[in-house]
Structure formats: C-alpha cells, structure tokens
Amino acid sequence: MTVQADIRLPSRVDALAEALLQPILAGDWRPHDRLPSEHALAAQHEVSRAVVREAIARLKSDGYVETRQGKGAFVAAAPGGNAFRLDVEGDTHLLELRALIEADCAALAAERHTAADLTALRAASDAMRDAVAKGGLGLAEDIRFHDVLAEAAHNPALRRFAAFVGRHAREAMQLARLSQLREQNRLVEIEAEHAAIIKAVAARDPVAARAAVQHHIASGLRRHGLS
Amino acid sequence: MTVQADIRLPSRVDALAEALLQPILAGDWRPHDRLPSEHALAAQHEVSRAVVREAIARLKSDGYVETRQGKGAFVAAAPGGNAFRLDVEGDTHLLELRALIEADCAALAAERHTAADLTALRAASDAMRDAVAKGGLGLAEDIRFHDVLAEAAHNPALRRFAAFVGRHAREAMQLARLSQLREQNRLVEIEAEHAAIIKAVAARDPVAARAAVQHHIASGLRRHGLS
DNA sequence: CCGGCTAACTTGTCAGGCAAGTTATGACCG
DNA sequence: CGGTCATAACTTGCCTGACAAGTTAGCCGG
Numbered sequence: 269m270t271v272q273a274d275i276r277l278p279s280r281v282d283a284l285a286e287a288l289l290q291p292i293l294a295g296d297w298r299p300h301d302r303l304p305s306e307h308a309l310a311a312q313h314e315v316s317r318a319v320v321r322e323a324i325a326r327l328k329s330d331g332y333v334e335t336r337q338g339k340g341a342f343v344a345a346a347p348g349g350n351a352f353r354l355d356v357e358g359d360t361h362l363l364e365l366r367a368l369i370e371a372d373c374a375a376l377a378a379e380r381h382t383a384a385d386l387t388a389l390r391a392a393s394d395a396m397r398d399a400v401a402k403g404g405l406g407l408a409e410d411i412r413f414h415d416v417l418a419e420a421a422h423n424p425a426l427r428r429f430a431a432f433v434g435r436h437a438r439e440a441m442q443l444a445r446l447s448q449l450r451e452q453n454r455l456v457e458i459e460a461e462h463a464a465i466i467k468a469v470a471a472r473d474p475v476a477a478r479a480a481v482q483h484h485i486a487s488g489l490r491r492h493g494l495s
Numbered sequence: 496m497t498v499q500a501d502i503r504l505p506s507r508v509d510a511l512a513e514a515l516l517q518p519i520l521a522g523d524w525r526p527h528d529r530l531p532s533e534h535a536l537a538a539q540h541e542v543s544r545a546v547v548r549e550a551i552a553r554l555k556s557d558g559y560v561e562t563r564q565g566k567g568a569f570v571a572a573a574p575g576g577n578a579f580r581l582d583v584e585g586d587t588h589l590l591e592l593r594a595l596i597e598a599d600c601a602a603l604a605a606e607r608h609t610a611a612d613l614t615a616l617r618a619a620s621d622a623m624r625d626a627v628a629k630g631g632l633g634l635a636e637d638i639r640f641h642d643v644l645a646e647a648a649h650n651p652a653l654r655r656f657a658a659f660v661g662r663h664a665r666e667a668m669q670l671a672r673l674s675q676l677r678e679q680n681r682l683v684e685i686e687a688e689h690a691a692i693i694k695a696v697a698a699r700d701p702v703a704a705r706a707a708v709q710h711h712i713a714s715g716l717r718r719h720g721l722s
Numbered sequence: 723c724c725g726g727c728t729a730a731c732t733t734g735t736c737a738g739g740c741a742a743g744t745t746a747t748g749a750c751c752g
Numbered sequence: 753c754g755g756t757c758a759t760a761a762c763t764t765g766c767c768t769g770a771c772a773a774g775t776t777a778g779c780c781g782g
Contacts, residue, residue, distance in 0.1 A: 316767045325549040326556035337733045338774030351578030352659045365652040368599045425581060425588040432579045543736045564764045565743030
C-alpha cells in the first residue's frame with residue numbers, strides 16, 4: 269500500500285465522532301434523545317470502549333452531546349450550541365457574511381474610532397502600499413488593515429468574529445489565484461478602496477463606511493474572479 | 496457531605512481539559528508548542544492516561560490542539576480556530592453584536608424576501624400578539640419572529656449565526672426579569688416595533704429595516720432594564 | 723399501594739499491554 | 753569523515769479487564 273506522507277487516515281476516534289455526529293446534524297437524533305450505550309456503540313462500530321469514550325468526549329466538547337454518569341449520553345438541548353462553525357456553507361454565503369461583518373466593523377469604527385485607530389488604519393494602508401512596491405503581494409498587510417478596522421469598532425466580540433470569518437473566507441478564496449493580484453492597476457484600485465474606507469471612518473459616517481467596505485470586498489471578489 | 500442534586504462536580508476529564516486550556520488561552524503555550532507527553536501529564540495531574548487522552552480529545556475537537564502519533568500533542572497553528580465562541584465577552588458587547596447581526600438580517604431580508612417570507616413574518620408577529628392575549632409572555636413567538644427574519648435573509652451562514660448569537664443574548668439577559676414584560680403598554684410597543692420591521696422589509700428598504708431592528712433591540716434592552 | 727432493597731445497567735476511571743509512528747544514537751562501510 | 757542503516761527509547765492510538773459511582777426497574781414486605 270502506497271500512502272503519501274501528507275495524507276493520514278482519520279483515526280478511529282475521528283471516524284466514530286463523525287459517524288455519531290451525522291444523525292444529530294441530520295435531525296435523526298433529536299435534542300434529549302438518548303444515544304446507545306458505550307458498550308453498544310463499541311459493539312456496533314467494532315471498536316473498543318476507549319475509542320467510544322474519546323469520540324463522545326469530542327462531541328461533548330462541541331456541545332452536541334451531554335452525558336450523565338449512570339444514565340447515558342444524550343443529544344444536547346441545542347446541539348452544537350457551544351460554538352459557531354463555518355464548515356458547511358457554500359462559499360457565496362460565507363463571503364457575503366464576511367462582507368456584512370466587515371461593513372459592521374466599519375460602521376462602528378466610524379462612530380467610535382480614536383485618533384490612534386485612524387493612525388493605525390493609515391499606517392496599515394501605507395504598509396500595504398510599501399509591501400507591494402517591494403514586490404510583495406501585500407496580503408498580510410491587507411489582513412492587517414482589516415484587523416485594525418475591526419479593532420476600531422471597539423467591540424471585542426465583533427472583532428474576534430471578523431477575524432474568524434476572515435480566516436475562513438481567505439481559505440475559501442483559494443489563494444492559488446494570487447497571480448491575478450500582481451497587476452498594478454488592481455493594486456491602485458485597492459489603495460483607493462482603502463482610502464475611501466479611511467475617509468468615511470474619519471468622517472464618522474457609518475453609512476458611507478459600510479458602503480465603502482462592501483464595495484472593497486465586492487471588488488476583491490471580482491479581482492479573484494469569484495463574482 | 497450535602498450536595499444539591501442539581502450541582503455536579505466537574506469530571507476529572509473536564510477539569511484537566513480546562514487546566515490544559517488555560518496556558519493556551521493565556522499565550523503561555525504558543526502555536527506549535529509541544530505539550531507534555533500523555534504519561535507526563537498523567538503523572539503531573541495524578542490521573543490515569545485515559546483521562547489525559549479524553550481531555551486532549553476535547554481540546555482537539557475545539558481546535559486548540561493537534562496530535563501526531565509517535566510525535567506528540569501540539570498547540571494548533573490557530574488555537575480554537577475551528578469555531579467561534581461567546582463565552583468570554585461582557586454582556587454589552589454581546590448584545591451589541593446581536594443588534595448588528597439582526598440588523599444585517601433585516602437589511603438582506605429587505606433586499607431579497609419572498610412573498611412567503613412576508614407571510615411568515617406577519618404570521619409570527621400575529622402569533623406573538625395572540626400568545627400575549629392568552630396570558631403568555633410571547634417569548635417563543637418573539638424568537639420565532641427573529642428566526643423568520645433571519646430566514647428571509649436567504650443566507651444560511653448568517654441565519655445560523657443569528658440564531659447562535661440570539662441564544663447567547665437571551666441567556667445574558669437573564670430572563671428572571673420576565674415580570675417586566677407583562678405590562679400591556681410594553682407589549683404594544685413591541686407589536687409596533689415588529690410592524691415597523693415588517694413595513695421596512697416589505698418596502699425593500701434595507702436602511703430603514705436595519706434601523707427598525709436596531710430600535711427594536713435597543714428598546715428590548717430598555718424593557719429589561721439593561722440600558 | 724408505597725417504600726426499601728437489590729440486581730442490572732450506565733458512565734467515570736484506573737492499570738496494563740501491545741500496535742504504529744518518531745527520533746536519536748551507535749555501529750559500520752566507503 | 754560523512755552517510756546509511758539498525759535498534760532502542762520514546763510517543764500516540766487502541767484494546768482489555770476491572771472496579772467506582774450513579775441510575776433504574778423489579779420484587780418483596782408491611
């Protein structure tokens with residue numbers, strides 16, 4: 269058997285956790301339903317009880333399952349309610365969600381930014397221009413621009429969510445299309461878009477800030493050939 | 496020892512998972528740092544290796560840790576990056592985030608609702624009025640109204656996030672103050688606010704829809720004595 | 723009929739062992 | 753001296769068996 273070094277089979281624990289998750293996500297097992305006992309699951313899936321326990325530990329951590337000693341394991345009242353995930357969305361919805369969140373950041377930044385926030389925004393925009401001038405793509409600097417914008421919203425929940433969605437969005441955009449970013453006229457566009465965002469934020473105009481961010485992100489999608 | 500039936504001590508697995516999570520969250524263990532071996536952790540924490548494995552299974556599921564057979568357990572590149580959580584925010588930021596997300600739902604609903612969406616919105620608003628008329632509080636119906644609004648945005652990622660944030664927000668609002676909702680003039684307000692949201696959505700006016708939702712949620716906070 | 727006890731069942735934990743993968747060290751050869 | 757190979761020690765992955773702690777249902781006695 270030839271196996272590439274980078275490809276590892278899922279462990280039995282991973283596979284069982286996934287197998288137990290599917291009926292929960294599909295609604296076949298509903299909130300408060302009792303799962304089969306550990307011994308039964310071990311027999312059904314031909315694994316040891318230790319594997320079952322570890323798989324259930326994973327589902328517990330994700331908030332899909334709750335256990336009571338002596339009683340059993342049960343589908344949680346709100347399955348998965350501990351956490352919000354972005355594994356199952358199509359790219360379009362994910363990218364639209366990102367645009368909404370970035371616009372929210374911009375609108376709040378417009379209302380409540382500090383002088384230091386503006387300074388950091390301008391510095392981040394300048395850093396991207398500088399990186400590009402040196403032959404880089406400015407990706408890390410563009411990310412930094414968005415992080416600073418989210419910071420300027422002065423809401424840590426929103427900032428963390430913006431970072432979370434941003435990471436997923438970048439994966440979805442499959443940066444294999446990096447070469448498309450090299451054209452100088454596109455970078456002029458980006459710079460103008462950053463400047464428009466900064467201008468709206470500095471003017472404390474949430475409507476314009478929101479619109480500027482949404483334009484910037486929509487243009488980013490076009491530049492990646494995604495819209 | 497007297498223990499109330501509703502209070503259970505954390506299991507050793509829970510306690511260890513928490514103990515291992517803290518240095519990661521605090522930045523003491525950084526991305527790619529290697530955790531002590533299972534045997535070492537079991538000795539340090541005076542538990543069996545099975546407890547260690549289950550605790551690490553929990554952290555793996557949460558995205559804080561990755562393991563490689565024969566090599567060890569390592570802090571993940573982006574700790575916790577699998578999922579977004581709302582466990583650590585102050586209530587103000589959480590409630591503000593919710594207002595933003597609900598407004599986003601309303602704005603998208605304004606742009607893309609269907610006739611069935613409007614029908615469902617009106618039905619949900621009527622259902623709340625009816626529930627209140629029968630002596631109930633209309634809480635489930637108010638939740639339903641917001642769910643329908645999120646559905647009318649036609650973006651499943653946004654809808655799921657709105658539901659997630661809504662659940663956390665309701666917990667934060669500590670519904671022990673339910674009695675404040677019984678006054679009839681307050682319910683008249685809520686009904687008027689629902690109607691304003693529906694009107695803006697039906698008019699396909701995202702700006703007005705956004706504003707109507709944010710007014711509704713801010714008023715809700717005032718009714719709960721939270722602002 | 724109700725309450726108490728016990729057996730069977732359940733999850734929680736422990737201990738020991740072996741499989742599979744990794745790494746470092748020592749020996750050997752060119 | 754440098755490179756390669758083999759082996760021992762270490763690591764995670766999984767199995768087995770046992771007992772602790774908690775739950776539930778059934779039976780028996782008052």
